[in-house]
Amino acid sequence: MTMAEKVLARRSGRTVVRPGDIVVTDVDLIVLADTVFSDTPDTLPTDLLGVAHPERIVVLMDHGVPAPNERYARAQRRAREHARRLGFREVADVGGGGIEHQLIFERCLALPGQLVASNDSHTSAAGVLNCAARGLGLADILQLAATGRTWYRASPTVRFELVGELPFGVYGKDVFLHLSLLHGSQEGHDIEFGGPGLETMPLDDRATLATMCTELNANFVMMPDDALLREHIASVTDAAYEPVEPDPDAEYAAVHVVDLADVKPRIALPHRINGNVRSAAAVAADGIRIDQAFIGSCANGKLSDLRIAARLLDGRRVADGVRLIVTPGSQAVYLEALRAGYIETLTEAGAVVTNSTCGACAGGHLGVLAPGEVCITSSTRNFRGRMGSADAEIYLASTATVAASAIEGVIADPMPHLADRPIS
Amino acid sequence: MTGRDRDWVFTGRARVFADDDINTDQIMPRRGFELPPEEQSALVLDSIRPGWAATVRSGDILVAGRRFGCGSSRPAPLVLARTGIAAVVAESLGDIFLRNAVAYAVPVLEAPGVLGAVSEGDELDVDIARGAVTNLTTGSAVSATPLPPMLLDTIAAGGVHALLRRDGYLAPIG
Numbered sequence: 398m399t400m401a402e403k404v405l406a407r408r409s410g411r412t413v414v415r416p417g418d419i420v421v422t423d424v425d426l427i428v429l430a431d432t433v434f435s436d437t438p439d440t441l442p443t444d445l446l447g448v449a450h451p452e453r454i455v456v457l458m459d460h461g462v463p464a465p466n467e468r469y470a471r472a473q474r475r476a477r478e479h480a481r482r483l484g485f486r487e488v489a490d491v492g493g494g495g496i497e498h499q500l501i502f503e504r505c506l507a508l509p510g511q512l513v514a515s516n517d518s519h520t521s522a523a524g525v526l527n528c529a530a531r532g533l534g535l536a537d538i539l540q541l542a543a544t545g546r547t548w549y550r551a552s553p554t555v556r557f558e559l560v561g562e563l564p565f566g567v568y569g570k571d572v573f574l575h576l577s578l579l580h581g582s583q584e585g586h587d588i589e590f591g592g593p594g595l596e597t598m599p600l601d602d603r604a605t606l607a608t609m610c611t612e613l614n615a616n617f618v619m620m621p622d623d624a625l626l627r628e629h630i631a632s633v634t635d636a637a638y639e640p641v642e643p644d645p646d647a648e649y650a651a652v653h654v655v656d657l658a659d660v661k662p663r664i665a666l667p668h669r670i671n672g673n674v675r676s677a678a679a680v681a682a683d684g685i686r687i688d689q690a691f692i693g694s695c696a697n698g699k700l701s702d703l704r705i706a707a708r709l710l711d712g713r714r715v716a717d718g719v720r721l722i723v724t725p726g727s728q729a730v731y732l733e734a735l736r737a738g739y740i741e742t743l744t745e746a747g748a749v750v751t752n753s754t755c756g757a758c759a760g761g762h763l764g765v766l767a768p769g770e771v772c773i774t775s776s777t778r779n780f781r782g783r784m785g786s787a788d789a790e791i792y793l794a795s796t797a798t799v800a801a802s803a804i805e806g807v808i809a810d811p812m813p814h815l816a817d818r819p820i821s
Numbered sequence: 822m823t824g825r826d827r828d829w830v831f832t833g834r835a836r837v838f839a840d841d842d843i844n845t846d847q848i849m850p851r852r853g854f855e856l857p858p859e860e861q862s863a864l865v866l867d868s869i870r871p872g873w874a875a876t877v878r879s880g881d882i883l884v885a886g887r888r889f890g891c892g893s894s895r896p897a898p899l900v901l902a903r904t905g906i907a908a909v910v911a912e913s914l915g916d917i918f919l920r921n922a923v924a925y926a927v928p929v930l931e932a933p934g935v936l937g938a939v940s941e942g943d944e945l946d947v948d949i950a951r952g953a954v955t956n957l958t959t960g961s962a963v964s965a966t967p968l969p970p971m972l973l974d975t976i977a978a979g980g981v982h983a984l985l986r987r988d989g990y991l992a993p994i995g
Contacts, residue, residue, distance in 0.1 A: 419969055419971060435854075444991065444992060445990060445991065446989065446990055446991065446992060447989075447990060466855075468854075468855055516894055517894060518892065518893050518894040518917060531916075532894045532917055533894065533917065533920060534894050534896060534917055534920050534921035534924050535894065535895075535896055535921075535924075536896070536921065536924030536925060536980065536981040536982060537920055537921075537924055537981065539981065539982075539985060539990075539991075540924070540981045540984070540985060543985055543988075543990035543991075544985075544988075544990065548971065552916075582842075582888060582891075584887075584888050584891065584913060584915070584916070585913065585916070614888055614891050614915065614916070616916055669842055671842070760851050761851075778846075778892070778893075780844055780846040780847070780892060781846065781847065781868055782846055782847075782850055782851060782852070782868060783846055783851075787850070787868045
């Protein structure tokens with residue numbers, strides 16, 4: 398069996414799980430974002446009267462933090478009320494939390510070999526922890542929280558065997574864009590990563606890649622447990638865990654060998670990612686003016702992202718007429734960045750550093766676009782209307798590419814900027 | 822009555838969106854999040870065809886391309902069904918969209934090849950339990966893998982919320 402099949406088997410009490418099987422499972426961790434408690438479009442009551450396993454449920458406030466409007470404020474009040482009344486394991490609230498997927502990773506809320514469910518579509522992010530994790534719909538999450546059980550249709554798996562090493566100036570986001578360019582959408586499939594190339598990638602870049610595989614329309618996204626991951630987990634918790642690895646005879650729908658040496662800085666052009674990716678150098682040649690640059694989200698709000706941005710902007714200025722918004726992925730990232738001086742550097746350069754939240758990526762606040770505006774972002778989606786007006790254009794790239802573009806005022810190739818100032 | 826005993830045939834007028842990768846931001850735009858249900862449903866697929874929702878007749882069947890409903894986990898099937906769409910037949914569906922459709926009791930079917938057999942306005946018969954799409958206008962047919970009984974049961978019960986109310990996990994309405 399593949400890694401994801403093994404986790405499903407473990408949680409459904411079966412010896413074997415094959416693609417196409419519908420399995421009923423419990424899960425190790427249920428994460429409820431503040432959005433679970435929003436007024437629903439159908440005003441269906443969602444006040445749970447009981448939950449099967451309160452110790453497996455955490456509530457993380459992230460989509461609109463602090464509440465930008467009354468609707469979010471009501472949702473967050475309901476979230477707190479549920480957590481208190483039903484005795485959830487944890488609430489990560491304003492001042493103590495951040496973006497769900499960043500928190501799961503940095504606090505190891507789930508551990509290798511576990512099954513994780515959340516209402517947010519980027520839940521595949523937890524694949525970096527060797528977890529089988531994916532987003533479910535709101536109703537499914539309510540049913541899972543209440544009854545302790547849900548269902549999955551096991552998917553066939555596509556394996557990406559990574560070899561080589563990431564070249565200088567190329568990041569996890571570029572690896573994702575490279576996979577999108579080479580192999581496109583993987584809808585209906587789980588993705589499994591492995592190979593010596595993955596082990597050479599820093600955890601932040603792996604986490605970005607696992608998060609972004611949602612945009613390849615993948616279901617579960619699994620990465621192996623290795624020394625680097627074990628070191629990270631040991632720094633957070635001494636809890637025991639049972640990682641999964643694929644069997645030698647695991648069956649794959651496809652196996653693709655990807656040489657990391659071929660990855661370059663890449664950019665997705667507006668309105669969709671798959672089938673819409675070019676190299677940063679090629680797009681930079683078009684001299685596309687930008688109004689806003691955004692660095693943040695569950696994909697790229699990590700400490701390494703703030704480090705890269707600060708390094709590139711140190712002693713420089715954001716171009717006239719451009720707004721650079723930087724939103725850390727968590728309060729912990731914010732604090733570390735503050736201590737390291739990154740926030741001072743970015744602010745000196747003319748950027749706005751916000752608190753941690755989904756913010757502009759989810760289009761709710763802190764950087765919403767007007768009609769006709771052009772934005773380059775290191776966040777997760779460039780769909781029409783994603784960050785505000787449906788008449789805005791969103792280009793999607795790595796943090797380095799976004800920071801370089803903010804300096805130039807046009808969409809830029811980050812390589813010349815990076816060559817000037819190598820980032821440790 | 823379980824989902825297996827019910828009649829799962831939907832007959833209606835085809836409304837075709839042939840594009841691949843129509844995502845849930847397009848089906849259920851963010852700017853409708855804080856509007857009342859009928860105003861929210863008026864925005865369905867508006868960025869692709871302005872004013873389209875107002876042209877839906879109750880019982881129309883949406884015929885869509887590949888990966889229809891990919892993207893965010895928002896409850897797009899519910900908002901779509903409120904326009905009057907009775908069932909969705911697509912080349913393929915986004916995985917969370919498929920789950921949400923079942924959870925909100927919206928009949929769906931993944932029928933590869935359906936776009937080649939259906940034009941806008943054709944009269945269709947869709948059987949989600951047998952996995953069959955029949956074009957009554959042209960006589961052509963497409964077969965598909967039907968939804969499994971467990972999921973038909975959820976749809977027959979009126980969706981997940983109805984099941985949770987039935988079993989005492991949610992307060993009854995009213």
